[in-house]
Amino acid sequence: MKRIERVRLYPTAGQRRRLNFALDVTRQLFNALLQQRRDAWRMRRYSVSTKEQYRELTALRAEDARVAAVYRECQDAVLHRLDLAFAAFFRRIKQGETPGYPRFRGHLRWGQLEFPHGDRALKFNAEQTKVKIPGIGLVSLRKGRRVPTFGRAWLVRRGTHWFACFECERDVAPLPRTGKSIGIDRGVHVLAATSEGRLIGNPRFLARARLLIERFQRAVSRKRRGGKNRRKAVRLLARAYERIKEARRDFLHKAARKIVNASDAIVLEALNLRSMTRSAKGTMETPGRNVRAKAGLNRALLDSSFGLLRQMIVEKAVEAARTVVEVDPRYSSQECARCANVAAESRRERRYVCIGCGFRVHADVNAALVIRGRAELRPAARGASLEDLTDPRSVPDAGAELARCDQEVAA
Ligand SMILES: [Zn+2]
Incomplete structure (x- = not known):
């Protein structure tokens, strides 16, 4: 079982701008990928596969500087998220529930940057007071948290605040028995x-x-x-x-x-x-x-x-x-x-x-x-x-x- 360690981030104004920019780019990417799947099905009864979109993403990064400026694995995570949305949609159809086609996201409905291999992307300094985020910089962390070894990680915007979440292994420490x-x-x-x-x-x-x-x-x-x-x-x-x-x-x-x-x-x-x-x-x-x-x-x-x-x-x-x-x-x-x-x-x-x-x-x-x-x-x-x-x-x-x-x- 996993445990999520959530730590407050204190980005500078410039880092905040870059974080918001990365959110914008990933959100627009999500919407574009969704639109492509929807249009292909409506007009040609064709199901666009994840593999095809993955290849197109690679091509897109070569020609669009905006897209290229955002860490690749965050974009892979967007594609994965779209896959999950469609999987849930098809499952609901199968079970005869209200299907609810995956939705386009406005900026209020998009507040997460995911790093599937967080341990590769995010690096702490020795004292764990700062974390280096690709494309964003060295961001200050809330003091006093010790994050153990982690795998997946993501950054979330909540209102005006930013947090980093790290998925860690859970240590079991049995409590004394109470007999109740x-x-x-x-x-x-x-x-x-x-x-x-x-x-x-x-x-x-x-x-x-x-x-x-x-x-x-x-x-x-x-x-x-x-x-x-x-x-x-x-x-x-x-x-x-x-x-x-x-x-x-x-x-x-x-x-x-x-x-x-x-x-x-x-x-x-x-x-x-x-x-x-x-x-x-x-x-x-x-x-x-x-x-x-x-x-x-x-x-x-x-x-x-x-x-x-x-x-x-x-x-x-x-x-x-x-x-x-x-x-x-x-x-x-x-x-x-x-x-x-x-x-x-x-x-x-x-x-x-x-x-x-x-x-x-x-x-x-x-x-x-x-x-x-x-x-x-x-x-x-x-x-x-x-x-x-x-x-x-x-x-x-x-x-x-x-x-x-x-x-x-x-x-
Ligand atoms: Zn009774």
Whole structure:
């Protein structure tokens, strides 16, 4: 398994210009290669092969100084990326999904320069304070990072910032055993819930961030189209989005770290279509709650957050030699964690009150308990007993969440 080391770059104004130039050239190349394939098929029913385009790229570099100025392997990577886009397109056709033909990229949809053989192209100085990038120069790096041996590498532009990403081998350093296992549920009302009763909620900074973004969006819409001030406002808006994403990553890293440190085995729902549509179903169950326009950004961030959290848990678990178990999540939100009775009526908004045995708990925590139960671990490895959790208010996070929910109902 690979690990990505991401390091901030501090390019000078000139280096920044060259980086943006390389992005422009590779993007135009991508669009040109795409257009060539599309036209050849439309007009002559001819499929242009990767090999042909590779040869044409070589010819193009000989006659176009702009193209020749950009590192060759970055351009090979563009061709590879186009291949992947087409492979995904044909796979979707085969599976009867909406095909979605590969798209032409505008400058906002293109922010990555890839070096397939990064170790050949990018060279650190001895102290690892700078990295030499072909065609760009010797660029300063954020201090204090030690990047181990790496293979593939890429540079990304995020808003106005640049980062270098290095794909490294992951070192396994086992953590001490805790004798516990934990189930994680993708919550309907919160981002995720653990079988120990912890709710990983919608952190408050997201709500604050929403206000900030709304303000920048209004600023953009007040400026004249195509004007200099509008460009400035768009840059501020993009930067605000980036900061929120950074804050969210930080928050999720910490949540994942807590989970992995605390348990030997982590039980997750297997990824499938059902779990992807769960949150949408939750929205239908509580119409009017999540459809407010204001909730849009929070919702979108929450939906994409679970995937990120899951990925971070798995990566940290592999590094710590923890076990990750995947189970079928179907009906985990309706099943009782104590008596296994399955009934939709047991779900009451954020609470789960079993119609069979009267078990009462936060609905998402119940699902996390069910998920852990499905891993069929030995009872001795199960950790916290169900009795500790029967009163949702006994769990600090769940108590606060339920109190808020009661207030909402009362209002
Ligand atoms: Zn029950």
